[in-house]
Amino acid sequence: MTEKQELILETALKLFAENGFDTTPTSLIAREAGVSEGLIFRHFTNKEGLMDAILALSEERMGQKVQAIVTLTEPLAKIYAVIELPVKLFSEEREFWKLQFSLKWQKKYKGQSYRPSGHYLELVSVITDAFRQLGYAEPEKEVMLLILLLDGLSNQLMQQPSDEFIQSTLSFIKSKYFNA
Template identity: 85%
Template structure:
């Protein structure tokens, strides 16, 4: 990828995260990136092509995180690492993940059927297996509950809560899944 393409993608990412996909024209992206709108069209065809390139980047980035969770030996460690994942994502690349999590509210994406990525499905499978190994009666339902909780946490993280809130929330969620509680 050329420097210009990277600049265009970074600018589009920033503006889509700040203002939304629907309300960000390619002319604004071109102006802020200091390139012609024609260059955007030459490299990415249209605004949807820009978003497709950004979404492809999310696959690569998520793959790295999922692989690190899969590599953990202990089932409880896998669950705890999954709980920590939204905080890790937002702390490393805030704008990028803010955009990813906000797409469900943007007009163009609301009506489309959601197809989870292969890495998301792999993570769900790994966490389901971890719950199964720990003896949970309904591991699939535990994963569903955990996904809903982490979606809510991700929404909170978009609002930039305090470090204390984040630590308290992570601690509370992890406390729900402790070996001592599982044995009782």
């Protein structure tokens, strides 16, 4: 990827995260990036092409995070790593993950049938296995509950809560699995 392409993607990401995909025109992306709108179209075809490139990066980055969790050996360590994942994602690349988590509310993506990524399915499988190894009677339901909790935490993280709130919430969620 060229330097200009990276600049365009970074700018699009920032603007999509701040303003939403639907309300961010390519002309604004071009102006903010200091490039011509034609260059955006040459490299990415259109605004959807920009989003597709950002989503491809998302898949790659999430794959790295999932592989780090998969390599853990202790079931409880895997569960804790999943619990910490949203906080890690937002602290490392806030705009990037804010956009990813907010897409479900954006007009173009709202109402589309949801197809979980391979990385997401792998993570669900790993965590289901971890709950099973810890002796939970209904590991699939535990995973579903944990996903709901983490989705709520992710929504809170988009609002930039205090570190104290984040840490107390993480501790509370982890405490639910401490005495497994």
